[in-house]
Amino acid sequence: MIRYLDNLKNISSExxxxxxxxWPNPPSVEKHLQLLKNSDYIWLALDExxxxxxxxxTAISDKVLSVYIPLLEVLPEYKNRGIGSELVKRMLETTNNYYMVDLICDENLIDFYKRFNMFKSQGMIMRNYQSQNGEGHNL
Ligand SMILES: CC(C)(COP(=O)(O)OP(=O)(O)OC[C@H]1O[C@@H](n2cnc3c(N)ncnc32)[C@H](O)[C@@H]1OP(=O)(O)O)[C@@H](O)C(=O)NCCC(=O)NCCS
Known part of the structure:
Protein backbone atom coordinates (compact mmCIF):
# COMPACT_ATOMS: atom_id res chain seq x y z
CA MET A 1 0.00 0.00 0.00
CA ILE A 2 1.07 3.57 -0.65
CA ARG A 3 0.75 6.13 2.14
CA TYR A 4 0.90 9.91 1.67
CA LEU A 5 2.57 12.19 4.19
CA ASP A 6 3.01 15.99 4.36
CA ASN A 7 5.93 15.94 6.80
CA LEU A 8 9.24 14.16 7.49
CA LYS A 9 8.21 12.28 10.64
CA ASN A 10 10.28 9.07 10.87
CA ILE A 11 11.97 9.79 7.51
CA SER A 12 15.75 9.67 7.31
CA SER A 13 18.13 9.91 4.38
CA GLU A 14 18.22 6.08 4.11
CA TRP A 23 20.58 13.61 -13.35
CA PRO A 24 24.28 13.66 -14.27
CA ASN A 25 25.31 15.28 -10.98
CA PRO A 26 22.53 14.39 -8.52
CA PRO A 27 22.18 15.56 -4.92
CA SER A 28 23.10 13.03 -2.23
CA VAL A 29 20.34 11.52 -0.08
CA GLU A 30 21.48 13.86 2.70
CA LYS A 31 21.03 16.88 0.41
CA HIS A 32 17.65 15.48 -0.65
CA LEU A 33 16.58 15.33 2.99
CA GLN A 34 17.84 18.88 3.52
CA LEU A 35 15.87 20.29 0.58
CA LEU A 36 12.73 18.54 1.84
CA LYS A 37 13.29 20.09 5.28
CA ASN A 38 13.84 23.52 3.77
CA SER A 39 10.76 23.43 1.53
CA ASP A 40 7.64 25.24 2.71
CA TYR A 41 5.32 22.41 1.70
CA ILE A 42 5.98 18.78 0.83
CA TRP A 43 4.04 15.65 0.08
CA LEU A 44 5.71 12.25 0.16
CA ALA A 45 4.47 8.88 -1.10
CA LEU A 46 5.70 5.94 1.01
CA ASP A 47 5.64 2.25 0.27
CA GLU A 48 4.28 0.88 3.54
CA THR A 58 8.07 20.14 -2.99
CA ALA A 59 6.88 23.75 -2.94
CA ILE A 60 8.44 27.02 -1.80
CA SER A 61 6.45 30.16 -1.08
CA ASP A 62 6.52 33.85 -0.12
CA LYS A 63 3.54 33.02 2.15
CA VAL A 64 1.47 35.86 0.66
CA LEU A 65 0.81 35.46 -3.05
CA SER A 66 3.01 32.90 -4.67
CA VAL A 67 4.11 29.29 -4.63
CA TYR A 68 6.65 27.60 -6.84
CA ILE A 69 6.82 23.85 -7.30
CA PRO A 70 10.44 22.96 -8.12
CA LEU A 71 10.44 19.17 -7.84
CA LEU A 72 8.15 16.21 -8.49
CA GLU A 73 9.41 12.68 -8.95
CA VAL A 74 8.15 9.13 -8.67
CA LEU A 75 10.67 6.25 -8.65
CA PRO A 76 10.76 4.45 -12.03
CA GLU A 77 9.32 1.15 -10.74
CA TYR A 78 6.31 2.98 -9.23
CA LYS A 79 5.42 5.13 -12.25
CA ASN A 80 2.08 5.02 -14.07
CA ARG A 81 0.11 3.99 -10.98
CA GLY A 82 -1.43 7.40 -10.28
CA ILE A 83 1.12 8.33 -7.58
CA GLY A 84 2.44 11.42 -9.38
CA SER A 85 -1.12 12.62 -9.95
CA GLU A 86 -1.99 12.12 -6.29
CA LEU A 87 1.08 14.12 -5.21
CA VAL A 88 0.18 17.00 -7.55
CA LYS A 89 -3.47 16.90 -6.43
CA ARG A 90 -2.49 17.05 -2.77
CA MET A 91 0.02 19.87 -3.31
CA LEU A 92 -2.52 21.93 -5.26
CA GLU A 93 -5.03 21.45 -2.45
CA THR A 94 -2.40 22.49 0.11
CA THR A 95 -1.60 25.65 -1.84
CA ASN A 96 -5.05 26.54 -3.14
CA ASN A 97 -5.28 29.81 -1.18
CA TYR A 98 -2.35 31.33 -3.06
CA TYR A 99 -2.84 33.53 -6.13
CA MET A 100 0.10 32.13 -8.14
CA VAL A 101 1.08 28.47 -8.28
CA ASP A 102 3.81 28.00 -10.86
CA LEU A 103 6.09 25.27 -12.15
CA ILE A 104 8.31 24.66 -15.14
CA CYS A 105 8.05 21.43 -17.10
CA ASP A 106 9.08 19.83 -20.36
CA GLU A 107 6.71 19.95 -23.33
CA ASN A 108 5.78 16.26 -22.93
CA LEU A 109 4.30 16.86 -19.46
CA ILE A 110 1.99 19.72 -20.44
CA ASP A 111 -1.00 17.39 -20.91
CA PHE A 112 -0.25 15.77 -17.52
CA TYR A 113 -0.44 19.15 -15.73
CA LYS A 114 -3.46 20.33 -17.75
CA ARG A 115 -5.43 17.59 -15.97
CA PHE A 116 -5.15 19.69 -12.81
CA ASN A 117 -6.45 22.89 -14.48
CA MET A 118 -2.95 24.29 -14.87
CA PHE A 119 -2.32 26.12 -18.12
CA LYS A 120 0.66 26.68 -20.33
CA SER A 121 2.61 29.93 -20.02
CA GLN A 122 6.09 31.13 -20.91
CA GLY A 123 9.05 30.76 -18.58
CA MET A 124 12.65 31.87 -18.34
CA ILE A 125 15.18 29.80 -16.48
CA MET A 126 18.87 29.59 -15.64
CA ARG A 127 20.78 26.48 -14.61
CA ASN A 128 24.20 26.38 -12.87
CA TYR A 129 25.09 22.77 -13.59
CA GLN A 130 28.13 22.81 -11.31
CA SER A 131 25.64 23.21 -8.43
CA GLN A 132 23.23 20.47 -9.55
CA ASN A 133 24.28 18.28 -6.59
CA GLY A 134 23.33 20.99 -4.10
CA GLU A 135 26.90 21.38 -2.86
CA GLY A 136 27.24 24.87 -4.35
CA HIS A 137 26.42 26.68 -1.12
CA ASN A 138 25.82 25.98 2.52
CA LEU A 139 22.94 27.57 4.35
C1 LIG B 1 6.03 12.92 -14.11
C2 LIG B 1 5.94 11.83 -13.07
C3 LIG B 1 6.08 12.43 -11.69
C4 LIG B 1 4.57 11.16 -13.17
O1 LIG B 1 4.46 10.25 -12.11
P1 LIG B 1 3.49 8.97 -12.23
O2 LIG B 1 3.30 8.41 -10.87
O3 LIG B 1 3.96 8.06 -13.28
O4 LIG B 1 2.15 9.72 -12.70
P2 LIG B 1 0.71 9.12 -12.89
O5 LIG B 1 0.73 7.62 -12.85
O6 LIG B 1 -0.21 9.84 -11.98
O7 LIG B 1 0.37 9.64 -14.35
C5 LIG B 1 1.19 9.23 -15.38
C6 LIG B 1 0.74 9.94 -16.63
O8 LIG B 1 1.70 10.94 -16.95
C7 LIG B 1 2.22 10.66 -18.24
N1 LIG B 1 3.65 10.94 -18.28
C8 LIG B 1 4.55 10.80 -17.29
N2 LIG B 1 5.78 11.09 -17.74
C9 LIG B 1 5.62 11.44 -19.03
C10 LIG B 1 6.52 11.84 -20.04
N3 LIG B 1 7.84 11.96 -19.82
N4 LIG B 1 6.03 12.10 -21.27
C11 LIG B 1 4.71 11.99 -21.51
N5 LIG B 1 3.81 11.61 -20.59
C12 LIG B 1 4.27 11.34 -19.37
C13 LIG B 1 2.01 9.18 -18.44
O9 LIG B 1 1.94 8.88 -19.80
C14 LIG B 1 0.68 8.93 -17.75
O10 LIG B 1 -0.41 9.22 -18.60
P3 LIG B 1 -1.75 8.30 -18.55
O11 LIG B 1 -2.35 8.52 -17.19
O12 LIG B 1 -2.56 8.86 -19.66
O13 LIG B 1 -1.29 6.91 -18.75
C15 LIG B 1 7.00 10.72 -13.28
O14 LIG B 1 6.91 10.24 -14.60
C16 LIG B 1 8.43 11.17 -13.01
O15 LIG B 1 8.92 11.08 -11.88
N6 LIG B 1 9.13 11.65 -14.06
C17 LIG B 1 10.53 12.07 -13.92
C18 LIG B 1 10.65 13.39 -13.20
C19 LIG B 1 9.82 14.47 -13.84
O16 LIG B 1 9.73 14.61 -15.06
N7 LIG B 1 9.17 15.26 -12.97
C20 LIG B 1 8.35 16.37 -13.36
C21 LIG B 1 9.13 17.64 -13.24
S1 LIG B 1 8.16 19.02 -13.85
Missing amino acids: NLEGFFDG ETDNVIGFI
Missing part, protein backbone atom coordinates in the same frame (compact mmCIF):
# COMPACT_ATOMS: atom_id res chain seq x y z
CA ASN A 15 14.55 6.21 3.08
CA LEU A 16 15.37 8.44 0.11
CA GLU A 17 17.40 6.21 -2.20
CA GLY A 18 16.89 6.22 -5.96
CA PHE A 19 15.69 9.71 -6.81
CA PHE A 20 17.03 12.25 -9.32
CA ASP A 21 16.94 9.56 -11.97
CA GLY A 22 19.00 10.56 -14.99
CA GLU A 49 6.05 -2.44 2.99
CA THR A 50 9.51 -0.90 2.99
CA ASP A 51 8.87 2.50 4.67
CA ASN A 52 10.80 4.01 1.79
CA VAL A 53 9.83 7.23 0.04
CA ILE A 54 8.87 6.33 -3.55
CA GLY A 55 7.59 9.73 -4.67
CA PHE A 56 7.76 13.35 -3.57
CA ILE A 57 6.73 16.89 -4.47
Whole structure:
Protein backbone atom coordinates (compact mmCIF):
# COMPACT_ATOMS: atom_id res chain seq x y z
CA MET A 1 0.00 0.00 0.00
CA ILE A 2 1.07 3.57 -0.65
CA ARG A 3 0.75 6.13 2.14
CA TYR A 4 0.90 9.91 1.67
CA LEU A 5 2.57 12.19 4.19
CA ASP A 6 3.01 15.99 4.36
CA ASN A 7 5.93 15.94 6.80
CA LEU A 8 9.24 14.16 7.49
CA LYS A 9 8.21 12.28 10.64
CA ASN A 10 10.28 9.07 10.87
CA ILE A 11 11.97 9.79 7.51
CA SER A 12 15.75 9.67 7.31
CA SER A 13 18.13 9.91 4.38
CA GLU A 14 18.22 6.08 4.11
CA ASN A 15 14.55 6.21 3.08
CA LEU A 16 15.37 8.44 0.11
CA GLU A 17 17.40 6.21 -2.20
CA GLY A 18 16.89 6.22 -5.96
CA PHE A 19 15.69 9.71 -6.81
CA PHE A 20 17.03 12.25 -9.32
CA ASP A 21 16.94 9.56 -11.97
CA GLY A 22 19.00 10.56 -14.99
CA TRP A 23 20.58 13.61 -13.35
CA PRO A 24 24.28 13.66 -14.27
CA ASN A 25 25.31 15.28 -10.98
CA PRO A 26 22.53 14.39 -8.52
CA PRO A 27 22.18 15.56 -4.92
CA SER A 28 23.10 13.03 -2.23
CA VAL A 29 20.34 11.52 -0.08
CA GLU A 30 21.48 13.86 2.70
CA LYS A 31 21.03 16.88 0.41
CA HIS A 32 17.65 15.48 -0.65
CA LEU A 33 16.58 15.33 2.99
CA GLN A 34 17.84 18.88 3.52
CA LEU A 35 15.87 20.29 0.58
CA LEU A 36 12.73 18.54 1.84
CA LYS A 37 13.29 20.09 5.28
CA ASN A 38 13.84 23.52 3.77
CA SER A 39 10.76 23.43 1.53
CA ASP A 40 7.64 25.24 2.71
CA TYR A 41 5.32 22.41 1.70
CA ILE A 42 5.98 18.78 0.83
CA TRP A 43 4.04 15.65 0.08
CA LEU A 44 5.71 12.25 0.16
CA ALA A 45 4.47 8.88 -1.10
CA LEU A 46 5.70 5.94 1.01
CA ASP A 47 5.64 2.25 0.27
CA GLU A 48 4.28 0.88 3.54
CA GLU A 49 6.05 -2.44 2.99
CA THR A 50 9.51 -0.90 2.99
CA ASP A 51 8.87 2.50 4.67
CA ASN A 52 10.80 4.01 1.79
CA VAL A 53 9.83 7.23 0.04
CA ILE A 54 8.87 6.33 -3.55
CA GLY A 55 7.59 9.73 -4.67
CA PHE A 56 7.76 13.35 -3.57
CA ILE A 57 6.73 16.89 -4.47
CA THR A 58 8.07 20.14 -2.99
CA ALA A 59 6.88 23.75 -2.94
CA ILE A 60 8.44 27.02 -1.80
CA SER A 61 6.45 30.16 -1.08
CA ASP A 62 6.52 33.85 -0.12
CA LYS A 63 3.54 33.02 2.15
CA VAL A 64 1.47 35.86 0.66
CA LEU A 65 0.81 35.46 -3.05
CA SER A 66 3.01 32.90 -4.67
CA VAL A 67 4.11 29.29 -4.63
CA TYR A 68 6.65 27.60 -6.84
CA ILE A 69 6.82 23.85 -7.30
CA PRO A 70 10.44 22.96 -8.12
CA LEU A 71 10.44 19.17 -7.84
CA LEU A 72 8.15 16.21 -8.49
CA GLU A 73 9.41 12.68 -8.95
CA VAL A 74 8.15 9.13 -8.67
CA LEU A 75 10.67 6.25 -8.65
CA PRO A 76 10.76 4.45 -12.03
CA GLU A 77 9.32 1.15 -10.74
CA TYR A 78 6.31 2.98 -9.23
CA LYS A 79 5.42 5.13 -12.25
CA ASN A 80 2.08 5.02 -14.07
CA ARG A 81 0.11 3.99 -10.98
CA GLY A 82 -1.43 7.40 -10.28
CA ILE A 83 1.12 8.33 -7.58
CA GLY A 84 2.44 11.42 -9.38
CA SER A 85 -1.12 12.62 -9.95
CA GLU A 86 -1.99 12.12 -6.29
CA LEU A 87 1.08 14.12 -5.21
CA VAL A 88 0.18 17.00 -7.55
CA LYS A 89 -3.47 16.90 -6.43
CA ARG A 90 -2.49 17.05 -2.77
CA MET A 91 0.02 19.87 -3.31
CA LEU A 92 -2.52 21.93 -5.26
CA GLU A 93 -5.03 21.45 -2.45
CA THR A 94 -2.40 22.49 0.11
CA THR A 95 -1.60 25.65 -1.84
CA ASN A 96 -5.05 26.54 -3.14
CA ASN A 97 -5.28 29.81 -1.18
CA TYR A 98 -2.35 31.33 -3.06
CA TYR A 99 -2.84 33.53 -6.13
CA MET A 100 0.10 32.13 -8.14
CA VAL A 101 1.08 28.47 -8.28
CA ASP A 102 3.81 28.00 -10.86
CA LEU A 103 6.09 25.27 -12.15
CA ILE A 104 8.31 24.66 -15.14
CA CYS A 105 8.05 21.43 -17.10
CA ASP A 106 9.08 19.83 -20.36
CA GLU A 107 6.71 19.95 -23.33
CA ASN A 108 5.78 16.26 -22.93
CA LEU A 109 4.30 16.86 -19.46
CA ILE A 110 1.99 19.72 -20.44
CA ASP A 111 -1.00 17.39 -20.91
CA PHE A 112 -0.25 15.77 -17.52
CA TYR A 113 -0.44 19.15 -15.73
CA LYS A 114 -3.46 20.33 -17.75
CA ARG A 115 -5.43 17.59 -15.97
CA PHE A 116 -5.15 19.69 -12.81
CA ASN A 117 -6.45 22.89 -14.48
CA MET A 118 -2.95 24.29 -14.87
CA PHE A 119 -2.32 26.12 -18.12
CA LYS A 120 0.66 26.68 -20.33
CA SER A 121 2.61 29.93 -20.02
CA GLN A 122 6.09 31.13 -20.91
CA GLY A 123 9.05 30.76 -18.58
CA MET A 124 12.65 31.87 -18.34
CA ILE A 125 15.18 29.80 -16.48
CA MET A 126 18.87 29.59 -15.64
CA ARG A 127 20.78 26.48 -14.61
CA ASN A 128 24.20 26.38 -12.87
CA TYR A 129 25.09 22.77 -13.59
CA GLN A 130 28.13 22.81 -11.31
CA SER A 131 25.64 23.21 -8.43
CA GLN A 132 23.23 20.47 -9.55
CA ASN A 133 24.28 18.28 -6.59
CA GLY A 134 23.33 20.99 -4.10
CA GLU A 135 26.90 21.38 -2.86
CA GLY A 136 27.24 24.87 -4.35
CA HIS A 137 26.42 26.68 -1.12
CA ASN A 138 25.82 25.98 2.52
CA LEU A 139 22.94 27.57 4.35
C1 LIG B 1 6.03 12.92 -14.11
C2 LIG B 1 5.94 11.83 -13.07
C3 LIG B 1 6.08 12.43 -11.69
C4 LIG B 1 4.57 11.16 -13.17
O1 LIG B 1 4.46 10.25 -12.11
P1 LIG B 1 3.49 8.97 -12.23
O2 LIG B 1 3.30 8.41 -10.87
O3 LIG B 1 3.96 8.06 -13.28
O4 LIG B 1 2.15 9.72 -12.70
P2 LIG B 1 0.71 9.12 -12.89
O5 LIG B 1 0.73 7.62 -12.85
O6 LIG B 1 -0.21 9.84 -11.98
O7 LIG B 1 0.37 9.64 -14.35
C5 LIG B 1 1.19 9.23 -15.38
C6 LIG B 1 0.74 9.94 -16.63
O8 LIG B 1 1.70 10.94 -16.95
C7 LIG B 1 2.22 10.66 -18.24
N1 LIG B 1 3.65 10.94 -18.28
C8 LIG B 1 4.55 10.80 -17.29
N2 LIG B 1 5.78 11.09 -17.74
C9 LIG B 1 5.62 11.44 -19.03
C10 LIG B 1 6.52 11.84 -20.04
N3 LIG B 1 7.84 11.96 -19.82
N4 LIG B 1 6.03 12.10 -21.27
C11 LIG B 1 4.71 11.99 -21.51
N5 LIG B 1 3.81 11.61 -20.59
C12 LIG B 1 4.27 11.34 -19.37
C13 LIG B 1 2.01 9.18 -18.44
O9 LIG B 1 1.94 8.88 -19.80
C14 LIG B 1 0.68 8.93 -17.75
O10 LIG B 1 -0.41 9.22 -18.60
P3 LIG B 1 -1.75 8.30 -18.55
O11 LIG B 1 -2.35 8.52 -17.19
O12 LIG B 1 -2.56 8.86 -19.66
O13 LIG B 1 -1.29 6.91 -18.75
C15 LIG B 1 7.00 10.72 -13.28
O14 LIG B 1 6.91 10.24 -14.60
C16 LIG B 1 8.43 11.17 -13.01
O15 LIG B 1 8.92 11.08 -11.88
N6 LIG B 1 9.13 11.65 -14.06
C17 LIG B 1 10.53 12.07 -13.92
C18 LIG B 1 10.65 13.39 -13.20
C19 LIG B 1 9.82 14.47 -13.84
O16 LIG B 1 9.73 14.61 -15.06
N7 LIG B 1 9.17 15.26 -12.97
C20 LIG B 1 8.35 16.37 -13.36
C21 LIG B 1 9.13 17.64 -13.24
S1 LIG B 1 8.16 19.02 -13.85
